[in-house]
Amino acid sequence: ELKVEQNPLFLSMQEGKNYTIYCNYSTTSDRLYWYRQDPGKSLESLFVLLSNGAVKQEGRLMASLDTKARLSTLHITAAVHDLSATYFCAYYGQNFVFGPGTRLSVLP
């Protein structure tokens, strides 16, 4: 069965702190995607990782991909309240398979 797991599912953190969200997937894929969803809104593409060792950074978010470990990470540096959202990873095999999402709350 094609599966994507995210860890943690819920994350509450203080502003200014660092944290990492983990995304494990069950089959070989060299394409991994991260999306952000604000409450009541649709999904917005954050990163597309297309090869082993790929690293992308945008502001306080950095995503990386290790295809051998079937693991992607989303690292948050010096969190701010505006980053509060649900973050989904997805891999592409025959179709897109999404993880359950990590609900992030950044507290002042």
Added chain:
Amino acid sequence: GAGVSQSPSNKVTEKGKDVELRCDPISGHTALYWYRQSLGQGLEFLIYFQGNSAPDKSGLPSDRFSAERTGGSVSTLTIQRTQQEDSAVYLCASRGRSGGPPDTQYFGPGTRLTVL
């Protein structure tokens, strides 16, 4: 440019009625996806259209669900004899090579379906 649009944005219906949800993808995008998202949950794949190929219907939960894509553009998701468990947000996404990162899906705002 214009993004993916969906209509209606909200739909309230009675159990047993049929509903149609519409998706207008980004112009030129050849791939179109439908997903379902229940409250507080992740995305559940429903169906995928790619160009003129036969759609991948492997995610449709029952034969009450069907979808078509006319002229390679607009898509309609139809749910017949709606049940309360069909209540969810239905998201449409398109994908193509009209700019932006490769293979990114662009999502519409969704249709929130409530079955009473």
